[in-house]
């Protein structure tokens with residue numbers, strides 16, 4: 469568990485705004501006691517409170533791509549990130565963090581890379597080349613996430629409501645399995661498993677198949693540790 473907070477497009481790059489974002493980010497400190505980070509690009513702010521799990525020594529956030537034009541703040545765990553790294557052989561990683569793949573996958577595959585992620589996560593990614601951003605939440609919303617809008621047209625993202633409710637005119641829970649893209653200006657569902665369809669399955673129920681899939685997930689799929697969400 470970590471805490472993420474982002475303020476995007478607030479038309480204010482003053483020291484006072486920076487201090488305010490830091491103050492709000494501190495409200496999430498209980499979610500991540502190991503590190504606090506803030507990255508500012510003009511009137512966009514990405515903050516992170518880290519509970520260090522994978523690569524505690526150098527996986528501090530926000531994380532970047534090679535030339536630091538893409539920035540991400542992530543809460544959660546990306547399962548099988550080593551396999552994703554293999555698909556990014558031409559990329560250089562600065563850290564061993566499971567979340568380090570995100571900026572590089574975006575560079576390689578664009579917004580649709582979210583569908584390649586397996587895990588529990590919520591993140592904000594800022595592309596400083598055109599100031600566009602995307603926000604995503606895991607398939608069933610294991611990690612918490614909220615979105616708000618300021619009167620100045622800014623978009624606010626926070627792991628907890630207390631990070632944005634005082635500064636937003638309107639706020640709501642970020643829908644699980646969805647992605648918010650500034651380019652399209654709205655939400656779209658990225659998680660579309662075949663079983664979402666209303667069709668009655670033609671394959672008969674087989675408890676053994678279910679059991680094997682479940683065991684396989686726990687043996688090979690997820691990162692093995694216990695911690696608070």
Ligand SMILES: NC(=O)C[C@H](N)C(=O)O
Nearest residue numbers: 469470519521522543544
């Ligand atoms: N803990 C987190 O939510 C972020 C990342 N998985 C880390 O280990 O730092």
